[in-house]
Amino acid sequence: MNHILNISAYKFVPLPDAAALRERLHEQALALALKGTVLLAEEGINLFLAGPAEAVRGFVAQLRQDPRFTDLQPKESWSAEQPFRRMRVKLKREIIRMDHPTIRPDSSHPEGRAPAVDAATVRRWLGQGHDDAGRPVVTLDTRNAFEVDHGTFEGAIDWRIAKFTEFPQALLAHKDELMDKTVVSFCTGGIRCEKAAIFMREAGLEHVWQLEGGILKYFEETDGAHYQGRCFVFDEREALDKELRAAA
The missing domain is CATH 3.30.70.100 (Alpha-Beta Plaits)
Structure with missing residues (x-):
């Protein structure tokens, strides 16, 4: 039980x-x-x-x-x-280390947060292949490579980073590939994709969103469509399925 x-x-x-x-x-x-x-x-x-x-x-x-x-x-x-x-x-110096001190989200001030999109909207966008403005949608996995290997969204961009501090450089190297797309950044629970989305905005990408609540909230609020595999978690359960259950 x-x-x-x-x-x-x-x-x-x-x-x-x-x-x-x-x-x-x-x-x-x-x-x-x-x-x-x-x-x-x-x-x-x-x-x-x-x-x-x-x-x-x-x-x-x-x-x-x-x-x-x-x-x-x-x-x-x-x-x-x-x-x-x-x-x-x-x-800690940061609750999620990025080594970019100017990236300081502040939930007490809406202008300090990255624009967020809820799970149901992301599911709908992925199902139709574009956002509500008709722009192509891509998902960007901001997690470490070993986490991605447990599961991720179908077709998600994965730069195989070993730690989150590598994300800024990876983004700058691939920024031009994302300029004409709506980018939804995601992570386990929302914390990394929040900083990632702000960094992308500051780097000049206009149509950037964070998945509100991350993969875990997506599992909680949808049927998990468009996601393949499990979601890695940092405890002894190791990974959760779309029903938020640990492996048997």
Whole structure:
């Protein structure tokens, strides 16, 4: 029986008090016997947690008492076993490393975010082969090569990067190939494709979107059409199918 609730969520929002926040969140997570990882940086929060549903949702409720996190919307999946071995809350320079400090999304200001497109719209665009303006649509996988090997969208662009810090250079090398297309960047949960979409806009690509909530939200809100294989996740489940289930 799947009785362990797994959540993932992120938010780009200024956290000048990240160090103090680390202590508080660590204490709260331990008190609820949760396991997983919470990353904090001045640019925001990125978390992966698992435990009994009441405990996990209790942690989220406590987190939302902070006005900066009231709109946090975790993606949920279930497992029979705890997929994490311990609880870690870590301070980082970036919650997802890109090594481009000027790329600083800020969810508290809409103009600071990359334009997003929801899962249902992406499914429809891929089915018809073009966006609502008739422009050809391509999907761009911003994940590392070993993640892509578990599964990706049909025909997705994959530059075989080994780490996300390689994405900017790869984009600049291939930018001209994307100029006349609508580009939907995607990743596991949305965090990488958010930074990627902003970088692409700054590089001069006009018709760029991020898949809101990433692959996991696409699985949650659609039937997973146009996606082949599974979605790699960074815990002991390894990869999830379109029903958000781990391999048997």
